[in-house]
Amino acid sequence: MPPFDLPESDPFSPHNLPYGVFSAPGATDRTVGVRLGDHVLDAGAAALALGSPYASLLARPCLNPLLAAGRTTWSDVRRALTAWVTVPAHQSTVAEFLHPLSSVTLHLPFEVADxxxxxxxxxxxxxxxxxxxxxxxxxxxxxxxxxxxxxxxxxxxxxxxxxxxxxxxxxxxxxxxxxxxxxxxxxxxxxxxxxxxxxxxxxxxxxxxxxxxxxxxxxxxxxxxxxxxxxxxxxxxxxxxxxxxxxxxxxxxxxxxxxxxxxxxxxxxxxxxxxxxxxxxxxxxxxxxxxxxxxxxxxxxxxxxxxxxxxxxxxxxxxxxxxxxxxxxxxxxxxxxxxxxxxxxxxxxxxxxxxxxxxxxxxxxxxxxxxxxxxxxxxxxxxxxxxxxxxxxxxxxxxxxxxxxxxx
Amino acid sequence: MPPFDLPESDPFSPHNLPYGVFSAPGATDRTVGVRLGDHVLDAGAAALALGSPYASLLARPCLNPLLAAGRTTWSDVRRALTAWVTVPAHQSTVAEFLHPLSSVTLHLPFEVADxxxxxxxxxxxxxxxxxxxxxxxxxxxxxxxxxxxxxxxxxxxxxxxxxxxxxxxxxxxxxxxxxxxxxxxxxxxxxxxxxxxxxxxxxxxxxxxxxxxxxxxxxxxxxxxxxxxxxxxxxxxxxxxxxxxxxxxxxxxxxxxxxxxxxxxxxxxxxxxxxxxxxxxxxxxxxxxxxxxxxxxxxxxxxxxxxxxxxxxxxxxxxxxxxxxxxxxxxxxxxxxxxxxxxxxxxxxxxxxxxxxxxxxxxxxxxxxxxxxxxxxxxxxxxxxxxxxxxxxxxxxxxxxxxxxxxx
CATH class of the missing domain: 3.90.850.10 (Fumarylacetoacetase-like, C-terminal domain)
Structure with missing residues (x-):
């Protein structure tokens, strides 16, 4: 199943888009990922490829910079991500940054303060x-x-x-x-x-x-x-x-x-x-x-x-x-x-x-x-x-x- | 009283040398300081001036890098600091990095984990x-x-x-x-x-x-x-x-x-x-x-x-x-x-x-x-x-x- 053609019943459809931190196959670097079906979008790489202003929040080894950005930015980033995975012109750009979930290593998504x-x-x-x-x-x-x-x-x-x-x-x-x-x-x-x-x-x-x-x-x-x-x-x-x-x-x-x-x-x-x-x-x-x-x-x-x-x-x-x-x-x-x-x-x-x-x-x-x-x-x-x-x-x-x- | 001529009774003699973090007068940057009498030695600046290998631990905005360096290094750094404030050849080098305690701003000395x-x-x-x-x-x-x-x-x-x-x-x-x-x-x-x-x-x-x-x-x-x-x-x-x-x-x-x-x-x-x-x-x-x-x-x-x-x-x-x-x-x-x-x-x-x-x-x-x-x-x-x-x-x-x- 191509990553973008999810059935409506998929619990990780574009209505969801939860955030995590992962390492791609063979890599040790960590970066922010967004789950789509049974794939993970390298959100930082996608942001850089698209020239998004949110690359500085997403091409990071943990979620803390995004967390610190505040509610308005959270909504803006979510809107951007939704477009990347639903608008065909963006899909063709970000497709190469999707990894099968089974191929990546997932990490603690944020640095825990208290x-x-x-x-x-x-x-x-x-x-x-x-x-x-x-x-x-x-x-x-x-x-x-x-x-x-x-x-x-x-x-x-x-x-x-x-x-x-x-x-x-x-x-x-x-x-x-x-x-x-x-x-x-x-x-x-x-x-x-x-x-x-x-x-x-x-x-x-x-x-x-x-x-x-x-x-x-x-x-x-x-x-x-x-x-x-x-x-x-x-x-x-x-x-x-x-x-x-x-x-x-x-x-x-x-x-x-x-x-x-x-x-x-x-x-x-x-x-x-x-x-x-x-x-x-x-x-x-x-x-x-x-x-x-x-x-x-x-x-x-x-x-x-x-x-x-x-x-x-x-x-x-x-x-x-x-x-x-x-x-x-x-x-x-x-x-x-x-x-x-x-x-x-x-x-x-x-x-x-x-x-x-x-x-x-x-x-x-x-x-x-x-x-x-x-x-x-x-x-x-x-x-x-x-x-x-x-x-x-x-x-x-x-x-x-x-x-x-x-x-x- | 010159900073190096402390009476034996001073509770912040070279026998002590506690660590803190301070900002020099007029500065906003934080750096590691060591207390000597009623002065603070800018330990990072002193280390850099002396070509010390410990500059990377001391020219820092908090004590955590020094804390992480381990017991052997803690002893080595302490021995170096003791020499800087007691050996006349070093004293003349580090004297310019001493600030009156009353002139500096003291900060939380380390980032608290748990x-x-x-x-x-x-x-x-x-x-x-x-x-x-x-x-x-x-x-x-x-x-x-x-x-x-x-x-x-x-x-x-x-x-x-x-x-x-x-x-x-x-x-x-x-x-x-x-x-x-x-x-x-x-x-x-x-x-x-x-x-x-x-x-x-x-x-x-x-x-x-x-x-x-x-x-x-x-x-x-x-x-x-x-x-x-x-x-x-x-x-x-x-x-x-x-x-x-x-x-x-x-x-x-x-x-x-x-x-x-x-x-x-x-x-x-x-x-x-x-x-x-x-x-x-x-x-x-x-x-x-x-x-x-x-x-x-x-x-x-x-x-x-x-x-x-x-x-x-x-x-x-x-x-x-x-x-x-x-x-x-x-x-x-x-x-x-x-x-x-x-x-x-x-x-x-x-x-x-x-x-x-x-x-x-x-x-x-x-x-x-x-x-x-x-x-x-x-x-x-x-x-x-x-x-x-x-x-x-x-x-x-x-x-x-x-x-x-x-x-x-």
């Missing part, structure tokens, strides 16, 4: 509360409905889809153990999330209002917040998760611009508590805030869950407003995760912790039972969003294989 | 436990003596000494309030800490052993982990501090290389619990691990506390071993804070939370009583360490003024 992870699915938070505090009157902590709870993670261990994840070692201690023991995690889990990528920075002391979300956030990716539940359980009181999370966080190779997701915007769930003004998205003028993204979680190719992103209680706009309300600045490349996406149904849960109810109910996979992850397991998150005229906008996938520790 | 903050003073942790959990059988959480508790903070809001700190706004809720309220923090505090600066990176999946600490850590700085206690109290369960800390973290303009602190190395306090092997520093071959740094905390020039760093339970080597034991990688520019330094005595506490016992006992300052910080207050942390032959090695200072929010 990484923050939220905890914004009510279904997830209630499941976790029921599992770990079964006797509590409320499965949510008192603050949960008043602010999107979040914390900082490790930017330096954010890796691109396809990177192996070495099973982490650490301390764990069951309540009945007399002292902690050390060894490879025996409760290694996933968290199916969506990551939001900040483009336009903001200065210290200047909170970003809800309405300014799309001026700052360029797009989104899929994110797997690998979690060692045994390490986390022993370490996290009182200052939160640390080594149970910091060994690896995987993101998809493609960043989908928010401009490709116009048709996927939806209202979030009804708010059950009055919100402080900086978080209040219930007004008639408020942006809908939510996104209808259909996520799929597969272990070794077998789908175990389909978490609906539209069920998230706190939106990405609220998360950004909260993150900055104390005056914290934003930098180009800041990444924040939605928190585990879990819907109301059992088959919509975004972690093995929930899917197996803390290991009580093993999942039946074609290759055997699973509570937590075993060495060699490959976890793949994929997703799509509704696009114009019933087409799908593909968000790609984030995959990773668990690797046992080398002996000695 | 920022982690620990909680490693037993006295501080016990004070916090007694304040917030007065009825608990043990003022420490069960994990405290088994691992150095830590969490990730926000790298993007690490600022250099002298930067104003805007009082953060956020949600707070007293236990008796029916709902949270929003506004400027009314319990703004400091945390007197020491920051450790990573030079040599490490790959994912490769823990850094205790004994390899000095291969990876280049030096240390002073650090003030500003904390909004009211914001923190409402947000931090269950995932730890977030907006109560992320608005600003101040560091000193000078990074003191560990090579300047040989005489300050001391054994840490006796270990009361058996340690897992990766944290065990009790063997005969173990490095002493602790540093004898004498910190001073002043509010508006009035000293309110003198926390002794030698009293820290967990050492910087243990913190690094723990931080990486799960396979997390290190990057050049990673920064980790010791946690609030508090000694056993009342006048050795490193936070206002402890000094005022959560606001119960106001401090008497020349300009009035203080529980937490008021707008206009200037907090200055300074420190020195014992050097050879009784000289002092100055660690400089980290200062910041609290600024009220501009009226909208």
């Amino acid at each position: 990484y923050v992870d939220f905890y914004s699915s009510e279904h997830h938070a209630r499941n976790v509360g029921r599992i770990f505090r079964p006797d509590a009157a409320d499965s949510l902590t008192p603050n949960w409905k008043h602010l999107p709870i979040g914390y900082h993670g490790r930017s330096g261990t954010v890796v691109v889809s396809g990177t192996d994840v070495v099973r982490p070692s650490g301390q764990r201690k069951a309540p009945t153990d007399p002292a902690p023991v050390f060894g490879p995690s025996v409760r290694l889990d996933i968290e199916a999330e969506v990551g939001f990528v900040v483009g336009t920075p903001s200065p210290m002391g200047s909170p970003v209002a809800l309405a300014d979300f799309r001026d700052h956030v360029f797009g989104l990716c899929l994110l797997n917040d690998w979690s060692a539940r045994d390490i986390q359980a022993w370490e996290y009181v009182p200052l939160g998760p640390f080594l149970g999370k910091s060994f690896a966080t995987s993101v998809s190779a493609w960043v989908t611009p928010l401009d490709a997701l116009e048709e996927a915007r939806v209202a979030p769930p009804e708010r059950t508590h009055e919100l402080l003004p900086y978080l209040d998205d219930t007004g008639a003028d408020a942006e809908p805030g939510g996104y209808d993204l259909r996520i799929s979680v597969a272990v070794n190719g077998h789908v175990v869950s389909e978490p609906p992103f539209s069920s998230m209680y706190w939106t990405a706009a609220q998360q950004l407003a909260h993150l900055t309300v104390n005056g914290a600045s934003l930098r180009t490349g800041d990444l924040y995760g939605s928190g585990t996406v879990s819907g109301p149904a059992e088959r919509e849960r975004g972690s093995l912790l929930e899917l197996t109810w803390n290991g009580r109910d093993a999942l039946e996979l074609p290759d055997g039972k699973r509570t937590f992850l075993e060495d060699g397991d490959v976890v793949t998150l994929s997703a799509w969003a509704p696009g114009p005229d019933g087409v799908r906008v593909g968000l790609g996938e984030v995959a990773g294989r668990i690797v046992g520790q080398a002996l000695g | 920022y982690v903050d620990f909680y490693s003073s037993e006295h501080h942790a016990r004070n916090v436990g007694r304040i917030f959990r007065p009825d608990a059988a043990d003022s420490l959480t069960p994990n405290w003596k088994h691992l150095p508790i830590g969490y990730h903070g926000r790298s993007g809001t690490v600022v250099v000494s002298g930067t104003d700190v805007v009082r953060p706004s956020g949600q707070r809720k007293a236990p008796t309030d029916p709902a949270p309220v929003f506004g400027p923090s009314v319990r703004l505090d400091i945390e007197a800490e020491v920051g450790f600066v990573v030079g040599t990176p490490s790959p994912m999946g490769s823990p850094v052993a205790l004994a390899d600490f000095r291969d990876h850590v280049f030096g240390l700085c002073l650090l003030n982990d500003w904390s909004a206690r009211d914001i923190q109290a409402w947000e931090y369960v269950p995932l730890g501090p977030f907006l109560g800390k992320s608005f600003a973290t101040s560091v000193s303009a000078w990074v003191t290389p560990l090579d300047a602190l040989e005489e300050a190395r001391v054994a840490p306090p006796e270990r009361t619990h058996e340690l897992l092997p990766y944290l065990d520093d009790t063997g005969a071959d173990a490095e002493p691990g602790g540093y004898d740094l004498r910190i001073s905390v002043a509010v508006n020039g009035h000293v309110v506390s003198e926390p002794p760093f030698s009293s820290m339970y967990w050492t910087a080597a243990q913190q690094l071993a723990h931080l990486t034991v799960n396979g997390a990688s290190l990057r050049t520019g990673d920064l980790y804070g010791s946690g609030t330094v508090s000694g056993p005595a009342e006048r050795e506490r490193g936070s206002l939370l402890e000094l005022t016992w959560n606001g119960r006992d106001a401090l008497e300052l020349p300009d009035g009583k203080r529980t937490f910080l008021e707008d206009g207050d200037v907090v200055t942390l300074s420190a020195w360490a014992p050097g050879p032959d009784g000289v002092r090695v100055g660690l400089g200072e980290v200062a910041g003024r609290i600024v009220g929010q501009a009226l909208g």
Whole structure:
């Protein structure tokens, strides 16, 4: 199939055009690519060949210059790219810069500045509360409905889809153990999330209002917040998760611009508590805030869950407003995760912790039972969003294989 | 006083030679400087004038290239610098590259990769436990003596000494309030800490052993982990501090290389619990691990506390071993804070939370009583360490003024 003759049903049609960073076959240099069907357009080379003013943003080894260029430029570049792959006169010029996806190497698409992870699915938070505090009157902590709870993670261990994840070692201690023991995690889990990528920075002391979300956030990716539940359980009181999370966080190779997701915007769930003004998205003028993204979680190719992103209680706009309300600045490349996406149904849960109810109910996979992850397991998150005229906008996938520790 | 004729008692003698980044009078370019008495040597210009091979590390706008060069080079560069400022033939060459400290602008000395903050003073942790959990059988959480508790903070809001700190706004809720309220923090505090600066990176999946600490850590700085206690109290369960800390973290303009602190190395306090092997520093071959740094905390020039760093339970080597034991990688520019330094005595506490016992006992300052910080207050942390032959090695200072929010 010639790259430009995509069927309307292709999730990487010209309605999508997500950005990534790749090396061409035999090359070591990295450059910005745009996905079209099962090809990658070398966007920098195309821009240079066409004499585009955006070559300085696209012929670069990471997305950060484009991210920093701001919302007007994001739209202009997207319009240009759309023309290059849809107008026959341009197609003939850029055709030579298309590479089969299977022939290229995909890299981490942007340099991560700060990484923050939220905890914004009510279904997830209630499941976790029921599992770990079964006797509590409320499965949510008192603050949960008043602010999107979040914390900082490790930017330096954010890796691109396809990177192996070495099973982490650490301390764990069951309540009945007399002292902690050390060894490879025996409760290694996933968290199916969506990551939001900040483009336009903001200065210290200047909170970003809800309405300014799309001026700052360029797009989104899929994110797997690998979690060692045994390490986390022993370490996290009182200052939160640390080594149970910091060994690896995987993101998809493609960043989908928010401009490709116009048709996927939806209202979030009804708010059950009055919100402080900086978080209040219930007004008639408020942006809908939510996104209808259909996520799929597969272990070794077998789908175990389909978490609906539209069920998230706190939106990405609220998360950004909260993150900055104390005056914290934003930098180009800041990444924040939605928190585990879990819907109301059992088959919509975004972690093995929930899917197996803390290991009580093993999942039946074609290759055997699973509570937590075993060495060699490959976890793949994929997703799509509704696009114009019933087409799908593909968000790609984030995959990773668990690797046992080398002996000695 | 000519710059090279320093009295033996000068805390910035050639025994010290800390590194910073500055702009010369009238210039906007940044370059690496080395402090000598109350002067700054333009180390890059000096290296170029002398034909030094280290010009490529020193004629740079931040310390990161030097940090990345590794321990052998750190020693070589230090030896060269020592010669430039002590050997008369070199002195005459480099004299023109000395600027009075008062004439230059000091900048953040390195680009911060990940920022982690620990909680490693037993006295501080016990004070916090007694304040917030007065009825608990043990003022420490069960994990405290088994691992150095830590969490990730926000790298993007690490600022250099002298930067104003805007009082953060956020949600707070007293236990008796029916709902949270929003506004400027009314319990703004400091945390007197020491920051450790990573030079040599490490790959994912490769823990850094205790004994390899000095291969990876280049030096240390002073650090003030500003904390909004009211914001923190409402947000931090269950995932730890977030907006109560992320608005600003101040560091000193000078990074003191560990090579300047040989005489300050001391054994840490006796270990009361058996340690897992990766944290065990009790063997005969173990490095002493602790540093004898004498910190001073002043509010508006009035000293309110003198926390002794030698009293820290967990050492910087243990913190690094723990931080990486799960396979997390290190990057050049990673920064980790010791946690609030508090000694056993009342006048050795490193936070206002402890000094005022959560606001119960106001401090008497020349300009009035203080529980937490008021707008206009200037907090200055300074420190020195014992050097050879009784000289002092100055660690400089980290200062910041609290600024009220501009009226909208």
